[in-house]
Amino acid sequence: MSAAPHPAVLQARPAVGADPAPDLLDARALALLAGLHQRFEPRRRALLAARRQRQAFFDGGGLPDFRADTVAIREGDWRVAPLPAALRDRRVEITGPVDPKMVINALNSGASCYMADFEDSTAPTWDALLTGQRALREAVAGTLAFDADSGKSYRLKPEAERAVLIVRPRGWHLDEKHLLVEGERISASLFDAGLFCLGNGAALVAKDRGPYLYLPKLQSMEEAALWNDVLAHIEHALGLPADCIKVTVLIETLPAVFEMDEILHALRGRIAGLNCGRWDYIFSYIKTFRAHRDRVLPERGQVGMTAPFLKAYSELLIRTCHRRGAHAMGGMAAQIPISGDPEANEAALARVRADKEREAGAGHDGTWVAHPALVPIAKRIFDAAMPGANQHGVAREDVVADRDALIAPSRGTITRAGFEGNVEVCVRYLAAWLDGNGCVPIHWLMEDAATAEIARAQLWQWLHASDGGGEPLCLDDGSEIDDCLFEQSLLNLPSRLAALGPMPGAGRVAEAIGMLETLTRSDVLEEFLTIPAYECLA
The missing domain is CATH 1.20.1220.12 (Malate synthase, domain III)
Structure with a gap:
């Protein structure tokens, strides 16, 4: 089934000077993207306005808290839909940008999953976005290859040996200036997710490998509900099975930690888990409390996951996810191997091991790394702590993370x-x-x-x-x-x-x-x- 004709299709076009990319942005793609823009752009703008209103409340001295109008969701006895086979074991995930060399190395890394990132690790030049979309299409087809100027060749391993592909589109706050619909920039989220699902959705469904997405920067259940409606629209437009687009949500904003149950509920037919997006979460804490002198954080190196507000956040995420049948994914180790200095390298790897041991011991179902060399280190730790596919049986009923614990100042x-x-x-x-x-x-x-x-x-x-x-x-x-x-x-x-x-x-x-x-x-x-x-x- 093809995307239905849409009255705005002739007005959906690359901006002047942008590569028209006819192989990606054909009439079918333009019709899908135009339809997404016309249907969902007003809601996106309203939700971004709601973010600004909420921040004004915080700037005036207000504090985030659990919502009074959603008590029934938090206290209700419900669970998310069962996980597909390809997402039941996610013990190590590697993250990185979407250039062809990275895509091949990540899929070949031995990790359970690869988060192909159009957001935080990609500078969204038009060329990079188009190259990334093409690389993912070729990777899904199994034909992706890259030959470096050095003469080294990169080729994909057999499909059974590759990591499961999960794509992170850009967040609701970003526009895509290179594609205009009726003269307006399209949402970067709609562009990235729509084009990826159009190019790969049917092939991935046929393999029981997706399409799968990581959703960034959410701040509320309403923003999660918008994603759910967008993805349902894409499924219908492309003739894909309902709820086949599975998602994992990054809990990387302070407001979102108070709505984890609500976010799971809004996406309950398609959500696979929540992730501790620790670095963005620290940034969000600073941004949320930018006017609160009593909550100024010390320098970055002193704000680790053992800080009380971060420990409370990660453990509440585990408890919430496992109660609902979803994965509770750990955060990224930013360290990379240090060449030429064995002592410094071992110290860095020791920090990685300690971080992953903490996550596995706390009950996380998997973790992130940023470099292929860290995959076997993280995998050994989770293999030892997690003999099964996940740790959903670790209920963490001992966790009591109230409002004050989640926003506690960090000293240093x-x-x-x-x-x-x-x-x-x-x-x-x-x-x-x-x-x-x-x-x-x-x-x-x-x-x-x-x-x-x-x-x-x-x-x-x-x-x-x-x-x-x-x-x-x-x-x-x-x-x-x-x-x-x-x-x-x-x-x-x-x-x-x-x-x-x-x-x-x-x-x-x-x-x-x-x-x-x-x-x-x-x-x-x-x-x-x-x-x-x-x-x-x-």
Whole structure:
């Protein structure tokens, strides 16, 4: 069954100067995308307005809490639909961008699943998006190949040995400027998910391998319900079985942790689990409490998953998911192997092992890694702790995560090195992103938009903490965190970076410094770094 003709199809077109990509954006694709835009764009905009209203409440001193109007859902005795066979065992998932080499390496990595990421680890240039969609189509067909300039060839393993593909489209907050419907930008979520399902849905259903999606940045059950209706529309338009598009939702915003039952309920016919999107969650905590001086976080390196508010969040997620028959997925290890320094490498791997042992012991059903070398490490840990396909039998009835536990302040310090490290990470990541690279190794950590956002939001909050009166925050050496400290850090950065040698995006460093300075000095914390930066991408 093909997508039904739609009156807006002739107005759905690539923007002037964009590659028309007739192999991807044929009449059928344009009809589907135009229909999605016309049907769902008003709801998306209303939900984004609701986000802004909620944030205004927090800025005025309000605190997030569980909803009074959904008590019946939280207390009800219901479960999500049974999981498909391909998603019952997800003990190790690898994440990364959607370029052909990464797609092949991730599918061949030995991980249970590969989250192909159009969001935080992809800089959404038009070329990158089209290349990613083509790579996924070829991967599903089993024909994807890549030959590097070095002469090395990359080929897919037999299908039975490949990871299960799960695709993360961009979040509701992002637009796709290269495709216009009646002169308006289409939602990036609708573009990514619609095009992927159109190109691969029937083939994946035939293999009992999807289509499967990871849904990012949700803040409410209403946003989950919008996704459910969008995916039902796609299924109907493409003649796919109802509820065949299975989803996992990332709980990576502070408001969403208070609506986990409600999000599962809104997607109960198609949801496979929830994931602890830890880095975005820390960023969301900072953003939510940007005006709350009593909840300012210490530097990033001191905010680990054993911090009370993060421990409460992850354990409540396990309890909630297992009560409803869904997976409770752990978070990403950002470490990457350190070459040339065995001692430092072992210390980094020890941190990975400790993190994965904590997750497996707490009852998570799987975890994330960012590098293929970490797959066997995580797998050994989960194999030892989880002999079955998952840990749904670990009910975690001992967990009591009330409102105060979920928003508890995290104590610690801000060092000069921590402050300057945030500046460096922001600039280096933003420079690489502007140059088309959304996933960047910095100091042996795989930085993506989520980790860069923590650094960027912290800089803004630290510098604006005294806006409502009172004394500025101070470093642990007693120095004030003020505009002079920030300016000096920016001035010193180019020479520091030059000493490091070649780096991704080196030619965009000056632009990145200017953008960070503008964002940090702004009176209002920009909701997402990638919104203004997107206007600078091709």
